Amino acid sequence: MRISKLYLLIALATSGPVFAADLALTPWAPSLKAEAVAFLPDGQTRLTASPRDGLQLLDSKGAELARLNGHFSSLDTRATGPHAVVASLDNDRQQALLINLNSAAKTWGQPLYLPPRDFPVNGLCLYRDAAANLFVFLVGEEGKGEQWLVGNGLTLLAEARRVRGVPLPPSAQFCQVDDATQQLVVNEENVGWWAYPAHPEAAVKRTPVALFDDSKREAGAMVLVPGGMVALDPKTAQLHLFQSSGARWVEQPSLGLPGLKEPEQLAINGRQLLVRDDDNGQLYQGTFDWQAKPVPVAPVLPEVAALRQSEPVGRQGDAADDPAIWVHPEHPGQSRVLGTNKKQGLLAYDLDGKLLQELAVGRLNNVDVRPRFKLGQQTVDLAVASNRDRNSLSLFSIDRQTGELREAGEVPTPLKEIYGMCLFQPAGGDIYAIANGKDGTFLQYRLSAPDGRVQGELVRQFKVDSQPEGCVADDQRQRLFIGEEDVGVWAVDARADQPATLTSVIKVxxxxHADVEGLALYQSAQHDYLVISSQGNDSYLVLDAEPPFASRGAFRVGLNAAAGIDGASETDGLEVTAVNLGGPWNQGLLVVQDGRKRMPEQTQNFKFVPWADVTRTLKLP
Structure with a gap:
């Protein structure tokens, strides 16, 4: 057999050449005509899916224990003790089916069917995330793939929810998910095997497990084992073994399957192996001795769920960016969440996420608010945003009774590419805007409007070495926190008449994880925290807001199945308040931008998270 260039490299990278030994196989349950097979965790009971005999629960010798009549193909399970969720394809209805099975009582639950798809489904596989949410991946023809939320733990939803589409190889038939590493592996018949991130909030990307350019080879079914993968090659009748080594997979000595002409299906449980020969429809069993070396698994960050989400923004692509929270001075429940759409303007939502106002003033990037600004003879609250169309600061008045926003003017800046900004309001009451550009320049302006026309006086300028964006000011301590995207977070004196000496708060x-994006302060009578968007791993880091800036932990915003709200990922801006806004926000509110809107897939939006859940999850004092 001709060795491809890739496999030659793999062979050279290992201690010896890749060679084949034979695996001893004997027929198992010769009377069965199963199209797919799976082990249950006890190792004694097995499941089969058959176009003739339905779904069957079998003992170790192939005797039937329970049956669900029908015509089925493809099979996967997730089990806890005797309780399992079974996924299969109902050939009669041409729909994916999820059903509970109690192997001890030998009983089936009520089926959950996914809606009919507009493409033929070749295969499916299950995935259970760290929060016990259960998903099914559909592998379809012409590269169509989908991820659906179907349950939590062993409880199936009343109605499945489509989470996202996943572009897959055009000739894919088989998939498997490693829950621990959150990896989805899919075959591409004439090319090899690919790995994709399985988490619903992950970016859509793929990395090769093993690729070949040999027409005598074929990528078939696979089983993921801790630290590795076992994959079938139907053309050569071999099992190919792959050890995961972090960024790449290394092929180990393969195993021949003597007597099999066209192996198609594969199941492994410890040392037990079952494989089906499509040539005669017979299942074969063997003892499988290979074990992959364990690989380190990244720690799983705890998750909190959003209770509300804003309506999606009105522009496609990377549009939503940064939120701010305006607190109503008399009726906190009537507070507003402001959000920038950097392809449109400024948006205002109520605390349920309903859009109340949109001001199409241009490409606004970051926004911040402060109370009690003198606009001529009026006292208003003030919102300020960085305007990338004009490299300026756009100012908006907020009516302190109604929350209505109005354009209030503009302050030009000499920045060539304005980016982030935040506001600072010391005890004297003056409001300062601190804007930054992509070249690292920071400009600090004192804002005023004595005659009703806004103006900005440049009072300080300083610079960091690379691109910044997020910043937030601690008005009480007159401290400014700034984020340098690839470097970390700095603290600097916020007062205009003081030197801008940078002190490191935390480094990437x-x-x-870079990029360092949004920064916000949670300030209560008991504790002050700095919250940072760690965009590189879709998480949020909480630090003490005072030196030595001790870390209190990190978390992610995960899926809320009950409310039908997806998690948040690739977050740009965020904001938090400790004010009791009532209801679920009685200990404060965290708002984060969601860079990938799922379930359903829509334009970006903002997620609203009770701070009480963050406190409980991180065990904050």
């Missing part, structure tokens, strides 16, 4: 590393 194990806890904080």
């Amino acid at each position: 590393g194990e806890q904080l």
Whole structure:
């Protein structure tokens, strides 16, 4: 057999050449005509899916224990003790089916069917995330794939929810998910095997497990085992073994399957192996001795769920960016969440996420608010946003009774590419805007409007070495936190008449993953926290807001199945308040931008999270 260039490299990278030994196989349950097979965790009971005999629960010798009549193909399970969720394809209805099975009582639950799809489904596989949410992946023809939320733990939803589409190889038939590493592996018949992130909030990307350019080879079914993968090659009748080594997979000595002409289906449980020969429809069993070396698994960050989400923004692509929270001075429940759409303007939502106002003033990037600004003879609250169309600061008045926003003017800046901004309001009451550009320049302006026309006086300028964006000011301590995207977070004196000496708060590393994006302060009578968007790993890091800026942990915003709200990922801006806004926000509200809107897939939006859930999840004092 001709060795491809890729496999030659793999062979050279290992301690010896890749060679084949034979695996001893004997027929198992010769009377069965199953199209797919799976082990249950006890190792004694098995499941089969058959176009003739339905779904069957079998003992170790192939005797039937329970049956669900019908005509089925493809099979996957997730089990806890005797309780399992079974996924299969109902050939009669041409729909994916999920059903509970109690193997001890030998009883089936009520089926959950996914809606009919507009493409033929070749295969499916299950995935259970760290929060016990259960998903099914559909592998379809012409590269069509989908991820659906179907349950939590062993409880199936009343109605499945489509989470996202996943572009897959055009000739894919088989898939498997490793729950621990959150990897989906899919075959591409004439090319090899690919790995995709399985988490619903992950970016759609793929990395090769093994690729070949040999027409005598074929990529078939696979089973993921801790630290590795076992994959079938129907053309050569071999099992190919792959050890995961972090960024790549290394092929181990393969195993021949003597007597099999066209192996198609594969199941492994510890040392037990079952494989089906499509040539005669017979199942074969063998003892499988290979074990992959364990690989380190990234720690799973705890998750909190959003209770509300804003309506999607009105522009496609990377549009929503940064939120701010305006607190009503008399009726906190009537507070507003402001959000920038950097392809449109400024948006205002109520606390349920309903859009109340949109001001199409241009490409606004970051926004911040402060109370009690003198606009001529009026006292208003003030919102300020960085305007990328004009490299300026756009100002908006907020009516302190109604929350209505109005354009209030503009402050030009000499920045060539304005980016982020935040506001600072010391005890004297003056409001300062601190804007930054992509070249690292920061400009600090004192804002005023004595005659009703806004103006900005440049009072300070400083610079960081690379691109910044997020910033937030601690008005009480007169401290400014700024984020340098690839470097980390700095603290600097916020006062205009003081030198801008940078002090490191935290650097990009194990806890904080570039890009460093939004920064916000949670300030209560008991504790002050700095919240940072760690965009590189879709998480949020909480630090003490005072030196030595101790870390209190990180979390993710995960899926809320009950409310039908997806998680948040690739977050740009965020904001938090400790004010009791009533209801679920009685200990404060965290708002984060969601860079990938799922379930359903729509334009970007903002997620609303009770701070009480963050406190409980991170065990904050």
